[in-house]
Amino acid sequence: MKKVLFAVAVTSMMGTSAVQADQGEDMYNALGCSGCHGVAGKSSIPTYPTLAGKDAAWIAQQLKDFQSGARQDATMNAMAPMTAGFEQAIADYLSAQ
Ligand code: HEC
Structure with a gap:
């Protein structure tokens, strides 16, 4: 049962670009990027x-180069x-702001 739930969670994390953009927003805020680059990158x-x-x-590419x-x-x-x-x-999220 646990394995099934895990598979569902992973599948939804890898899903559509809309899901990815949500994840990008979460990561941007959780990592404290907004503290310098502003809310939503503004x-x-x-x-x-x-x-x-x-x-x-x-x-x-900038993130990879850094x-x-x-x-x-x-x-x-x-x-x-x-x-x-x-x-x-993260890049998809910021680009869409
Ligand atoms: C403590 C402040 C600070 C934090 C926190 C921070 N940044 Fe930065 N970021 C900078 C500065 C300063 C630059 C400009 C660096 C330079 O002049 O090359 C920069 C540059 C960048 C660039 C390149 C932008 C450009 O116009 O060249 C990207 C992309 C970026 N940051 C993403 C992020 C992301 C994503 C996070 C969170 C993981 C983050 N930054 C967290 C200060 C910060």
Whole structure:
């Protein structure tokens, strides 16, 4: 019974892009990204770039580049590893704002 419930949970997590976008929103808020980049990626502080409405593929790539060190920023090099596996979901969410 537990196995069945687990399978259902995983399937729903991997489901439609709408579900993924919800997950991206949850991750964005849970990881504290909004503390710098603003609610829904709409930053009001010039130091922190606005992420809302930017190209999803580009955002996901920045997160991967911060993880690998291909793009250097002390803060984001520390934050980006926490998005591992959720880069695209977070990017889809932000792009849609
Ligand atoms: C403590 C503040 C802070 C937090 C928290 C933070 N960021 Fe950032 N973020 C920055 C700064 C500063 C930059 C600009 C870095 C640079 O100039 O290269 C940045 C850049 C970015 C960029 C590239 C945007 C661009 O216009 O070049 C993305 C994408 C991004 N952050 C996503 C995230 C995500 C997703 C999270 C949560 C996991 C997060 N950030 C958490 C401060 C923060």
